Amino acid sequence: MFAIDHAATALLIKRRYHAVPMAPILISVQAMELAWVALNYLGVERTTTNSIVRSVADIHLAYMPYSHSVGSAIVAALAVWLIIEKGFRRPVLGRAIGLGILSHLILDLLTHGHDIVLWPGLASPRLGLGLYEAAPFAAFIVEFVYGVLCWGIYRGSRGLLALIVICNLANLSFFSAAIPGPESYLAGRPLLLVTVILVQIVVTLVFVGTLARRATFRPSANSALQLGRQISTGSAS
Template sequence: MFLGHFGLGLATKPLQPRVSLGTFFLATQLADLLWPTLLLLGVERVQIRPGLMAASPLDFEYYPFSHSLLAEVVLGVVLGLAYGLIRRNWREALLVGLLVPSHWLLDLIMHRPDLPLYVGQSPKAGLGLWGNLPATLVLELGSLSAGLWVYLRHTRARNRTGRFALWGMIALLVLVYLGGALGPAPASVAALAWSAQVLWLIVALGYWIDANREPV
């Protein structure tokens, strides 16, 4: 899943309005933020196989450090503790920490059975919605739209930046997603890993946009 993680980040904003949207994006997408760098370092592995699934050509061979359920729970604890120690707000920290393993739960819907539970000889899970392109598009775009609707209902722009930057980010997300889902497969694993670093830009945009908006 791609857009759905950002949709969840947007929709979570009313639960703790003082937490930046960028932090919610960091939490919901932490697994995918780490994964490209682990690919480049050779720690995790993926193969590009066009036609493997209708909505994804990626054959995830080995990625337990970023995408196993146990790893994401541990990452959630680490991020939650770090947030709590820095911000001194443990209710906010709990929510931030819980969002990290939500990534695995949402990915469970999309992936074929390749999501490990833990590092090592783990059973693997996945419901395989990526095999159905129309259903994938409906779920991805629908979840982003629902999250945006919640975010718009509970925040308002302080200035033009808060208004237009938000819509610019949404347009960027949709274009990136549709390019990946409907366009040609990546030329190489390295090209995939480098292009996926754009996720850090989305996190930065989340902080910038949220600084120019306020709770209703």
């Protein structure tokens, strides 16, 4: 899944755990991607492209067993959750961050080509529904609808909706070989692709975080009551 829609997932988690600050939630939903960026720069993980890049189908996440395997994501989510809940005694924060890490795996499994292994060292099976390879435009629709759905559930501001719509539309050429776009410059330049994705991650996290503060969402009477209970029992983090 592209950066804007991973960032939009933070809205769902914030809606559920509204006492948790937005910053750690935003970082958690992109933790796997940030690890992927670092490991690509270090040469541990590898990305390749076809000689001509016309869409996301021509970009291959060839080797990323540490940042994007089912096992590493689950272990990281569990470890962070347990450390924060048991070690720092902040259970709500721990659950929100653990969920954020896990959300990235689930969303990538729904959209990626067959490039997510079960565990580092296992070459097969390689999971992923395969939308990016087989039906990139369907992936665009899925991502667009998902991003807007996150905004709707969060009851965000119009500015936040505009951000989600504009960022999804900006990626359109990546999802259709028929639409020319900047992706053609990425052919043979996998580290440029990594840098583009890093910039997208940072920009979308900062803007979603900023615009989410102007949300029209107000806790309902029920959730305000729940929040009051959490604070009085000391479980709010």
